[in-house]
Amino acid sequence: MKPTNCKRLAAAVVVGLWLWMAVSCGGGAGTPKPRGYIRIDFPEKEYHPFDSSGYPYRLACPAYGYVAPDTESYRYEPYWINIRMPRYKATVHISYKRVQKNLSGLLDDTHSFVYHHTIKADAIIETPFSHPEANVYGMLYEIGGNVASPVQFYATDSLRHFLRGSLYFFTPPNSDSLAPAIAFLTQDIEYLMQTIEWKKYD
Numbered sequence: 001m002k003p004t005n006c007k008r009l010a011a012a013v014v015v016g017l018w019l020w021m022a023v024s025c026g027g028g029a030g031t032p033k034p035r036g037y038i039r040i041d042f043p044e045k046e047y048h049p050f051d052s053s054g055y056p057y058r059l060a061c062p063a064y065g066y067v068a069p070d071t072e073s074y075r076y077e078p079y080w081i082n083i084r085m086p087r088y089k090a091t092v093h094i095s096y097k098r099v100q101k102n103l104s105g106l107l108d109d110t111h112s113f114v115y116h117h118t119i120k121a122d123a124i125i126e127t128p129f130s131h132p133e134a135n136v137y138g139m140l141y142e143i144g145g146n147v148a149s150p151v152q153f154y155a156t157d158s159l160r161h162f163l164r165g166s167l168y169f170f171t172p173p174n175s176d177s178l179a180p181a182i183a184f185l186t187q188d189i190e191y192l193m194q195t196i197e198w199k200k201y202d
Contacts, residue, residue, distance in 0.1 A: 042184050047191060052199075055079050057096065057163060060195035062188045070094070083192075088181050089170045092189065097162045106162045110139075110154045113166075117147045122175075129155065129193050136196045142186065146173040150182050151189055161198045165189065 046063040061067055061083050070080035070093060079096040097106055114124065122145035129138040138155035151167040167185060169178055 042180075045187070045191075047188075047195070049195075050081075055081075055096075056098075056161060056199045058195070058197040058199065059192050061192065065092075065188075085185070088185065090181065090185060091168050091170070092185075092192075093166045093168065095164050097164075099156065099158070099160050099162050103156065103158060103162065106156075106164075107154070110152075110164055114141045114143070114152050117143050117145075117149070120147050120173075121145045129153070131194060131196070134197050136193070136198070138193060140190065140193065144175065146175050148173055150175070150178070151186050153189060153193060155193055155196050157198055163196065165192070 043064055047060040048063055049058065049060050050067050052058045056079060062085065064087055065083050065085040068082050068084060070076055070082045072082075073080065073093070073095075077095070077097075081094045083092040083094065085091065099106070118124070121143050124144070125142040127140040127142070129136070129140055131137070135157045136155050137158065138153055141152045143150050143152070149166045149168050150173075152165065154162065154164045156162045167182075167189065169181070171178075175182075
């Protein structure tokens with residue numbers, strides 16, 4: 001074999017070995033790993049009544065949250081509250097309106113507010129709510145996708161009281177990373193709705 005051919009063969013063997021090592025050792029380098037999220041450990045469910053002296057309604061809140069008057073909203077009205085859950089960077093905003101022949105308008109406003117999210121929502125699931133013993137009727141909205149408020153609801157007796165709630169997280173909306181917290185807090189909102197009681201006006 002001529003010296004030139006030997007050099008070519010040696011070069012080909014070296015290149016071949018180098019390519020084999022690159023593929024076998026680093027073949028997975030071009031495949032991105034799925035994104036992981038921090039695991040959240042949730043406490044046992046426990047609730048306490050909201051000290052609603054002076055308010056026209058009663059309800060129960062999770063023990064890992066606390067109630068504060070909503071004085072931050074620019075349209076703040078009496079009987080509006082925030083249920084804050086700092087551990088999850090979440091707040092349920094509760095607004096209250098007295099029904100005065102304006103129920104259809106309040107329902108329309110709620111519907112508009114919920115469906116305002118359709119631009120980013122993957123789906124909106126409506127679950128009717130009924131608690132005849134307490135004269136409470138309403139709707140729970142679960143809004144899928146990267147939306148600002150993934151859970152909303154309203155409750156009313158159709159005659160005097162109308163209460164609306166919205167869950168917000170104080171973090172950029174990411175339905176994948178927030179999914180466990182959303183599912184956990186949705187259970188709290190369902191329980192809250194079950195515990196609503198109306199009071200008589202003075």
